Amino acid sequence: MTTTVLAAAAPTAAPAAAPTLAPAPALAPSAAEQLRSAELEQLIHRQPGRFRVLTGDRPTGRLHLGHYFGTLQNRVRLQDLGVESFVVIADYQVLTDRDVADRLAEHVEGLLLDYLAIGIDPSRSTVFTHSAIPALNQLLLPFLSLVSVAELGRNPTVKDEIAHSKQAAVSGLMYTYPAHQAADILFCKANLVPAGLDQAPHLELTRTIARRFNDRFSSGPGATPVFPEPDILFSTAPLLLGTDGGKMSKSRGNSIALAATAEETARLIKGATTDAERRISYDPEHRPGVSSLVLLAALCLEADPHQVAEEIGNGGASALKRLVTEAVNERLAPIRARRAEYAEDRASLRRILREGNERATAVAETTLREVREAMGAVYY
CATH class of the missing domain: 3.40.50.620 (HUPs)
Structure with missing residues (x-):
């Protein structure tokens, strides 16, 4: 398999x-x-x-x-x-x-x-x-x-x-x-x-x-x-693409694990591949790295990715990554808490x-x- x-x-x-x-x-x-x-x-x-x-x-x-x-x-x-x-x-x-x-x-x-x-x-x-x-x-x-x-x-x-x-x-x-x-x-x-x-x-x-x-x-x-x-x-x-822009995989070190800490998540997202264009848009064909991050935020927020991109606007990659980090950590917080409880x-x-x-x-x-x-x- x-x-x-x-x-x-x-x-x-x-x-x-x-x-x-x-x-x-x-x-x-x-x-x-x-x-x-x-x-x-x-x-x-x-x-x-x-x-x-x-x-x-x-x-x-x-x-x-x-x-x-x-x-x-x-x-x-x-x-x-x-x-x-x-x-x-x-x-x-x-x-x-x-x-x-x-x-x-x-x-x-x-x-x-x-x-x-x-x-x-x-x-x-x-x-x-x-x-x-x-x-x-x-x-x-x-x-x-x-x-x-x-x-x-x-x-x-x-x-x-x-x-x-x-x-x-x-x-x-x-x-x-x-x-x-x-x-x-x-x-x-x-x-x-x-x-x-x-x-x-x-x-x-x-x-x-x-x-x-x-x-x-x-x-x-x-x-x-x-x-x-x-x-x-x-x-x-x-x-969802990996943080390096390639296929997300456990073995490639380019994925955010469900068990990752908030700090580890922030570090991985900070190093994610984007591009030089400042205005954020959702365009998977031409901007795969940026679009995958936008999509990740949209999924965590249960929002439309185009709307997410529009709200970030000219904030650039730093604003995008900040939003993604917050959205992912908020989405995973209860999952991490339950995981820690079961692990005991x-x-x-x-x-x-x-x-x-x-x-x-x-x-x-x-x-x-x-x-x-x-x-x-x-x-x-």
């Missing part, structure tokens, strides 16, 4: 004009895909109980504002609407592109703290760790039998990770990545995955695996398909993970039993 396993979901309920906030993306869902996402949104509001969602992240570092506005807020929105949610902390998938999973326990705990701080409720959303669910990971074997090496190698995420890998050679585990993500989604029979366009190939392969399994093992007279073919709920979340109770964190792992294990074992029965692989 990517840094955010199934990232950048639909807009939160609050800002009605969310689509106008985003810089124009290079790629966008087709008209048919956008229509389907709109239909799904309507169904979610009418019948949230018919959906089950799988989302999650790899524990490779602190979650940042890009995650927050891109996907985390939406997870809370779906949870609060009554959609059953599974949130995976994908610790096994850290190994796909790393020789050693450094500070893994620390990152797992940090991820859980971020989830709790932004509003994920463990009584309504099942938060679990990849490595603790053996039955989920056993699904990888039959799933790999349903896809070719060429199909795995063509996956854009796999190709990108290989191209940008810092290792001399990538492990075989990298090529299992798309099938493993399919196991994450299908173990709980999730029928809805909120994701950005970059995740569409993963979802398409997941649908292919589900369809091929059903066709091969549960298509006889009276047979019931084992797996749903999950829908993708496309993102209209705004794109380590026993509670362990209990939350243990209970989430137990719930996910029960679901995975039920699914694996159905898979074995469909394959005729029950010998006792």
Whole structure:
């Protein structure tokens, strides 16, 4: 999975004009895909109980504002609407592109703290760790039998990770990545995955695996398909650039972590890339650095970015950065406070993970039993 396993979901309920906030993306869902996402949104509001969602992240570092506005807020929105949610902390998938999973326990705990701080409720959303669910990971074997090496190698995420890998050679585990993500989604029979366009190939392969399994093992007279073919709920979340003007990333040191202190936040914003033009405007195409800062302030203030830029006017980069710093720190203050409070109770964190792992294990074992029965692989 990517840094955010199934990232950048639909807009939160609050800002009605969310689509106008985003810089124009290079790629966008087709008209048919956008229509389907709109239909799904309507169904979610009418019948949230018919959906089950799988989302999650790899524990490779602190979650940042890009995650927050891109996907985390939406997870809370779906949870609060009554959609059953599974949130995976994908610790096994850290190994796909790393020789050693450094500070893994620390990152797992940090991820859980971020989830709790932004509003994920463990009584309504099942938060679990990849490595603790053996039955989920056993699904990888039959799933790999349903896809070719060429199909795995063509996956854009796999190709990108290989191209940008810092290792001399990538492990075989990298090529299992798309099938493993399919196991994450299908173990709980999730029928809805909120994701950005970059995740569409993963979802398409997941649908292919589900369809091929059903066709091969549960298509006889009276047979019931084992797996749903999950829908993708496309993102209209705004794109935030890193403080260096590039893609915001945990590994590039250009992001503002949810757990960052107010002082650290101010320092990062102070060093953010802008330009020499004094008058502030919102023009993502021609002024990406300035516009990303304007957008960040607008998101934190739940305001229109054009209006934010107009109010700053000729104040220049210093006034822009001052406003962004104040807006971000004000928005993150209650999240930081909740995070600090949860961090004081380590026993509670362990209990939350243990209970989430137990719930996910029960679901995975039920699914694996159905898979074995469909394959005729029950010998006792």
